[in-house]
Amino acid sequence: MKRVFKKIKEKVQTLKKKITLRSKKSKIKKRKTEFMQEIFPTETKVEETKYYTPPFMERYPKVEQLPASYGQDRLVLQTRDPWWVHAYWELTPATCEKVKSELKEIFFQAKKVLRVYDITNIIFDGTNAHRYFDVEINDYANNWYIDVGGPGRSWCVDLGLKLPDNRFITLIRSNVVHTPLDGPSWITDEEWMVPEEVFARLYGMGVGLGLSSPVGKGWQEEIKKKIWQPLASGALASMVSPVKKELKRERKFWLVVNTELIVYGATEPDATVYVQGKQIPLRPDGTFSLRFALPDGKQVIPVKGVSADKLEERTITPIVTKETR
């Protein structure tokens, strides 16, 4: 019974995760401003063909499951991209019990949250963050994608409990991660000074806009727009290439018919046999068989056998006509 319950719990958990993921994915699509959209799918696809495996049922015996937990409080943060970080955690029952016994009934009114601190350029002591925000999580989740929405900043996360009186109790604190910039740095180098227009040109060329890329005021926004537009209008249709089409065969009925012809026979094992003038190998018992792709039209197939002493010769000529309607 317990196991069944646990299973259901797990199901719910993965379902919940999937739902949150899905909604988050669509969100990121909207805000994406990257420039390599067009080439990445192809690259990924080519890399995929390296690991090509045909579609079929599981061939492998199931391996043992990995442990669901390691018995250690732990919260790990990883950067996904300039806007998102991923957190996973394990909260041990012991820690949970401890807090429960301390908080008594308030525990059950508390909300489990991830408190996300922006700690760019500071040594974080738990109180001095630039700002923070809370992400409410459910009891079953053990990982979360967090929309920090701040490229080029540093982040730290607490998994904790938010009490009805707004107090916050930290259960586990994460490592610190940095999100990369989503555009060029504003810092320039005195020794390697680069004028704005020159850099704009280099940037535009770098992201593949060639000489048509904007260099004037607001070039960064212009470039973002330019890179963005073909995607928005084409709704990813631009990624469809002749090759791509093959990969995702649209569901439609199809039928292929080919024909082959098998010519077989037997003679003395030491005889020589020619088919259409070309000598063919015999099996040790003197039998032979040949298999031909049969195109439309008429095939005249003289099969000539010659005895070992070359005194006797026999020719049989099947004629086959194939037509396709």
Place this chain on the structure above:
Amino acid sequence: MYKGYLCLVLHGHLPFVHHPECDYFLEENWLYEAITETYIPLILMMERLVNEAIDFRLTMSLTPTLISMLKNPLLQERYLRHINKLIELCHKEIERTRWQPQFQRLALMYLDRFLICRETFERYKRDLVSAFKSLQEKGVLEIIASCATHGYIPLMEVCPASSRAQIKVGVSVYEETFGKKPKGFWLPECGYHPGDDYILKECGIKYFFTEIHGILHGSPRPKYGVYAPVYCKSGVACFGRDWESAKQVWSSIEGYPGDYWYREFYRDIGYDLDFDYIKPYIHPDGIRINTGIKYYRITGSEDKQPYEPEKALEKAAEHAGNFMFNRERQIEYLYDFLKKKPIVVAPYDAELFGHWWFEGVDWLNYLIRKIKFDQKIFTLTTASEYLAENPRNQVITPSLSSWGWKGYNEMWLQGANDWIYPHLHKASERMTELVKLYPNESNGLIKRALNQALRELLLAQSSDWAFIMGTGTHTSYAVRRIKEHILRFTTLYEQIKSHSIDPRWLAEIETKDNIFPNIDYRVHQ
């Protein structure tokens, strides 16, 4: 006087797939196909260029997993079996297509190719790494090192000991294999995380490559964009990829490999022909697989037309000319604009050439020859030659980046594969713990177990498994591999800590996961 440089980089990598316990193992075909379609054609192309005294420069990374497999006697034996089967099939195909000359000549073409592959393989005494090595010694090819098992370094931020082990083991495999120190390093998936360069520095690496925005979004602003390398604070040089040359090959819209005259990858006789006939050449369980014999061209419609090698070759030459022309214009412009000789860095997945893009090696061959004879604007170079000529470069901190989908970590960190990180990080932490517990183990058995534990951890870290899960199709093998290596690692960890190492089991997994014979577990710190 040349106005700039082009640096072509081919990244050669396959994950370690080695199953002595099975007589036939499907995923081992990844290696056999790459040998036939990519590695041998590349070797032959470079050999011909050398024989004709055509000077050129090419950079290639050969990952430690790939090197290990190419040098593995069992896999070598199995490759021979594989190519022999293909040769046998070709002979049958030549007979079968007797009344279809448009296909028969293709069967002959494949037979010819396969025979040459076998001949080359035997000529190098089955050791293709030695072929690459001798090309490096001739000064035309610069081979660069890479991580031990293609571990994706940006997602090892919380376990830096593993980043270090990945890089250090990679460098030692390089030294053992090529008898010298590597100058350059290929960060798997171009995955760079600021600070990783310090580990490269420790290993004596001079340069590595990043994706475009690794440089363009670096700080302070790069004065020359991606058209000159920068130095990281560690002093290691970083070369950014050029987007235009990447796009010309990769773009799904205008990329060369999609040309209608090129060979169609997805029409293979393994799927097309009658089951009884093709059965001996597919999976022993009767599962249809690619054989590598493909008779059609992309065509541009569902009604695929027979492949015409001459037309395809003409196209490859035309595309090489187009690529060169575009580089000439690009480099001319940049030279005037920057008042400096630009370097255009064009890295590609090596297996793109020949395997996915069947004519890719011909394209490369034409490109190299044309660059030599048909123009005077730019010259081929390697990153180390460029640095020798241009030692003064700006210092910046490149930005977190990768060449994967969306340009950051998402390919390897998404709903389909994020479950692996708690296990990988925990195992890494435990490995560090073991190294601390046994800082200088001399007992043979314990030392063997420690070394094997590190092998299992490294194998679990291959970015390939997360990548395959991320693509969402046929993920069972990848899932199995991660689980198996983590489980083996965990068992070893527990046995070592409880002083109960099972020597028979240890010997068994040493045979299965027999990569890196000279590994020293102490690099994991």
